[in-house]
Amino acid sequence: MSAVTSAPAGPVRFAEIRWRDRPVRIEYAWVGDDGPRRPTVVFLHEGLGSLALWRDFPQRFCAACGARGLVYSRPGYGRSSLPAGEPRDVDYLHVQAHEVLPAFLEAAGIASDAPAPWFFGHSDGGTIALLHAARFPGRAAGVIAVAPHLFVEDVTVAGVERARTSYAATDWRARLERHHADPDWVFASWIDIWLDPRFRGWNIEREMEAIACPVLAAQGVDDEYGTMEQVRSIARHVPGAEVLEISGAGHSPHRDQPGVLIEAGARFIARHSGGAR
Numbered sequence: 001m002s003a004v005t006s007a008p009a010g011p012v013r014f015a016e017i018r019w020r021d022r023p024v025r026i027e028y029a030w031v032g033d034d035g036p037r038r039p040t041v042v043f044l045h046e047g048l049g050s051l052a053l054w055r056d057f058p059q060r061f062c063a064a065c066g067a068r069g070l071v072y073s074r075p076g077y078g079r080s081s082l083p084a085g086e087p088r089d090v091d092y093l094h095v096q097a098h099e100v101l102p103a104f105l106e107a108a109g110i111a112s113d114a115p116a117p118w119f120f121g122h123s124d125g126g127t128i129a130l131l132h133a134a135r136f137p138g139r140a141a142g143v144i145a146v147a148p149h150l151f152v153e154d155v156t157v158a159g160v161e162r163a164r165t166s167y168a169a170t171d172w173r174a175r176l177e178r179h180h181a182d183p184d185w186v187f188a189s190w191i192d193i194w195l196d197p198r199f200r201g202w203n204i205e206r207e208m209e210a211i212a213c214p215v216l217a218a219q220g221v222d223d224e225y226g227t228m229e230q231v232r233s234i235a236r237h238v239p240g241a242e243v244l245e246i247s248g249a250g251h252s253p254h255r256d257q258p259g260v261l262i263e264a265g266a267r268f269i270a271r272h273s274g275g276a277r
Contacts, residue, residue, distance in 0.1 A: 012051065012079075015107035019075065019100055022083035026104050027051055028072035032062030039141065039269065040110065040117040043071045044101075044125030046252075047190045050078030052179045057254045061120065064266040070108060070117070075100060076189070079181055088189050090199045093124060093149075097131035102139075116141040116213075118269060122254060123147050123225070130208060130215070130234070137212040142272050144216045144265050147223055147251050150233050151203040152194075159225040159251075160194045208237040214272040215241040216265065220249030220256060242268065 010029040017024050029051060032038070043058050045051070050073040062069040074096060076082035102112070110117055118141045121129035126148030133140035149156065166172055167187055176183035193199055215238050217231035228245060235241045244264050249256035 014079075015072075015104060017100070017103040017107045019083065019103060020086075022086070023081075024075050024083060024100075025081040026072055026075065026107070027079045028070060028104075028108055031059040031069040031071060032067055034068050035066075039065065039067045039273065040115070041065065041067045041069045041269075042105070042110075042117050042119050042129075043069055044119060044121035044128050045073070045077070046123035046125055047194075048176065048186060049122065049125070050179050052078060055255075057258060058120075060258065061262050061265060064262045065269050067118070067269070070110070072104060072108070076182065076185055077180060082182075082185070088193065090193060090196060090202060092189075092193060093127050093204075094131055097128045098135050101128065101132050102136070112139060118142050118144070120144045120265070121146065121148065123149065123251065127204070130211065131204065133213055133215075134207045134210040137210065140211075140213045142214040142216075142269065143211070144218065144268065145231075145234065146218045146253055146261065147220065147226060148217065148230060148234070149226060150205050150208070150230055152200050153226055153229075155227060156225050157194065157200075160191050164191050164195075205233055205237055208234060211238045211241075214268070216244060216268045217241055218244040218246060218253060218261060218264065220246050220251060220253045222249060223251045225251045 010031050012027055012029050015026045015028060017026060041062060051071050054071055058069040058071050073080040116139050119129035126145035129143045130145050130148055133143050173183055180186045217234040219228055219231045231243050235243050246253045246257050246260055253261050
């Protein structure tokens, strides 16, 4: 986890949503140019991420695409609140995709009858984007999923085990604390699910067959949390899905090879600017 040098441009705002009959405050920011007919790209962060931890990637990406970007922190991440006593279980990615994300989009001004946005998701965020597109086919113009998870691999579990050791032995907590109100909850909720024996059988490959929009699945060749089989599985289950293997990148290609990912993403959106297949 690298230190942040800059947060996304644009003032940070808070949206109030109702989630399971409880109020939740979601921090978010708009980036890019709010011009007419500009596509909207919604950015969904990784398992330890937040609005601030994207650094300046969203505005760089939107500048290349001629798009407006919406960046936010999921409940409990960054400065977004978490309802007291809200449990997190092995279905947490489905909950975020099917319940929280639609409520947030509505609160941020992207109504269900508005032009469908594009989704750019990293790691857990990539999975959430894919699950959202599968559940709501008409409400996603397209998905760019970077290092998403479709099933649990041994390499992923081993990576999370190493992360648990590093969290206790390094200054990782202090670095997370700069960007999360409750870094211990953020870290514990991440490792507790991925190391839960019940989660080993988690698999969403079949759900991908319901996706009806263009998909670009990208992954670093040197990803320490997953193999290329994750994105290749998307290609098998989503007709027309494109796979981008990025050399010289690990689990976070938007940090390791941002230029490659921005160029590929901009071309992808331009090719499919007509909307869903």
